[in-house]
Amino acid sequence: MKKAFITGITGQDGSYLAELLLGKNYEIHGLIRRSSTFNTDRIDHLYKDFHDPEARVYLHYGDLSVSGQLTDFSYNIKPDEIYHLGAQSHVRVSFDMPEYTGDVTGLGTLRILEAIRKTGIKTRFYQASSSEMFGAAPPLQNELTPFQPRSPYAVAKVYAYYMVKNYRDAYRLFACNGILFNHESPRRGETFVTRKITRTATQIKMGLKDKLYLGNLEAKRDWGYAGDYVEAMWRMLQEDSPDDYVIATGETHSVREFVEKVFTKLDLDDKKHVFIDARYFRPTEVDILQGDASKARQRLGWRPKVSFDQLIDMMIEADMEIAKKEKTLMEAGYIDQKNRCPA
Numbered sequence: 001m002k003k004a005f006i007t008g009i010t011g012q013d014g015s016y017l018a019e020l021l022l023g024k025n026y027e028i029h030g031l032i033r034r035s036s037t038f039n040t041d042r043i044d045h046l047y048k049d050f051h052d053p054e055a056r057v058y059l060h061y062g063d064l065s066v067s068g069q070l071t072d073f074s075y076n077i078k079p080d081e082i083y084h085l086g087a088q089s090h091v092r093v094s095f096d097m098p099e100y101t102g103d104v105t106g107l108g109t110l111r112i113l114e115a116i117r118k119t120g121i122k123t124r125f126y127q128a129s130s131s132e133m134f135g136a137a138p139p140l141q142n143e144l145t146p147f148q149p150r151s152p153y154a155v156a157k158v159y160a161y162y163m164v165k166n167y168r169d170a171y172r173l174f175a176c177n178g179i180l181f182n183h184e185s186p187r188r189g190e191t192f193v194t195r196k197i198t199r200t201a202t203q204i205k206m207g208l209k210d211k212l213y214l215g216n217l218e219a220k221r222d223w224g225y226a227g228d229y230v231e232a233m234w235r236m237l238q239e240d241s242p243d244d245y246v247i248a249t250g251e252t253h254s255v256r257e258f259v260e261k262v263f264t265k266l267d268l269d270d271k272k273h274v275f276i277d278a279r280y281f282r283p284t285e286v287d288i289l290q291g292d293a294s295k296a297r298q299r300l301g302w303r304p305k306v307s308f309d310q311l312i313d314m315m316i317e318a319d320m321e322i323a324k325k326e327k328t329l330m331e332a333g334y335i336d337q338k339n340r341c342p343a
């Protein structure tokens, strides 16, 4: 049985990847942060048999800012594959917390690479690189496009990307950069724009809210489905030699188009409900991302399966279920309407 160590297992991608690897009979070890509230919602269904001696998911408390622990985990677990997905992953927040983002998102990668080098374990390493690194570069972006990062998050990811390349060359580590374009799902964090839109629009549909506040509606993104993208991560680590790959759909759509589609599908008038709040604009914006994943198609045999419209339908359906439950609980007086902090 192969062993995988996943950082960021509690996040969107970590949960889909853990599911995929369990289906392939891996033993899963995940890095988890201590939190004052439960932060395992996305993976609870994977270890419902937690107390079962046959359980194949193990969680280890730690943090990407603590290197000694990462070395211990590497040595003790000796994973066949490490998927490094943990990061401060919110671009807007990275402008508020540039030092923290540099530490966790940039140096966090170096700490794991060092753990592998120092312990000498034989493992394959996946780095969650990002299309955000392309920044101001024109579409269609591919593996040869020079990076022009536009946020502290993107700069931290560029640092990590080159560290992975350097450790591959200098120490012959089997280390890959997956340069993934935006990917979404019903498990997407609620402060990322797609989920913010589907979550709030379905609440508006159920009469729980009236307004959706957004920032720049003209930005364009290449949005795919997270479930398809974790398959590409796994495929990269099954190759004979390590390399870097762009993973994208090749389509691009504006935030405005996403909003209009969601509201139309829900038979709502976005003009009545959507408002602009300048606080959601970024000091520097990435105007357009559209990826060219030809290399991944040819070498990994990877292609996206879920279309833009199917992705939106999937997210609306899941969020509609949540909104219906919220309405029932609110009517019964069990919960009040939540006013979440902005991001």
Ligand code: NAP
Residues within 6 Å of the ligand: 007, 008, 009, 010, 011, 012, 013, 014, 031, 032, 033, 035, 039, 062, 063, 064, 065, 084, 085, 086, 087, 088, 089, 090, 104, 128, 129, 130, 131, 179, 180, 181, 182, 183, 184, 189
């Ligand atoms: P996400 O939902 O925000 O998950 C981030 C994960 O990192 C969470 O499990 C989080 O733990 C963990 N984490 C954050 N800070 C940490 C720390 N100091 N120590 C240990 N763990 C920490 O992100 P995602 O969408 O799944 O993305 C996964 C990775 O791919 C990230 O590195 C992201 O930057 C990158 N990426 C994402 C996309 C995308 O479109 N989704 C595209 C390209 C690249 P908590 O649950 O405790 O917060």
Ligand code: GDD
Residues within 6 Å of the ligand: 089, 090, 091, 092, 129, 130, 131, 132, 180, 181, 182, 183, 191, 192, 193, 194, 196, 213, 214, 215, 216, 217, 219, 220, 221, 255, 280, 281, 282, 285, 286, 289, 343
């Ligand atoms: N979050 C957010 N909230 N974004 C908004 C809003 C809003 O209210 N209004 C407009 N936007 C615009 C942003 O300005 C940006 O241009 C676009 O919507 C997408 O924003 P996000 O969903 O926050 O994603 P991102 O593209 O900045 O970053 C995501 O994708 C990267 C890959 O390109 C994250 O998942 C990163 O971790 C990932 O690396």
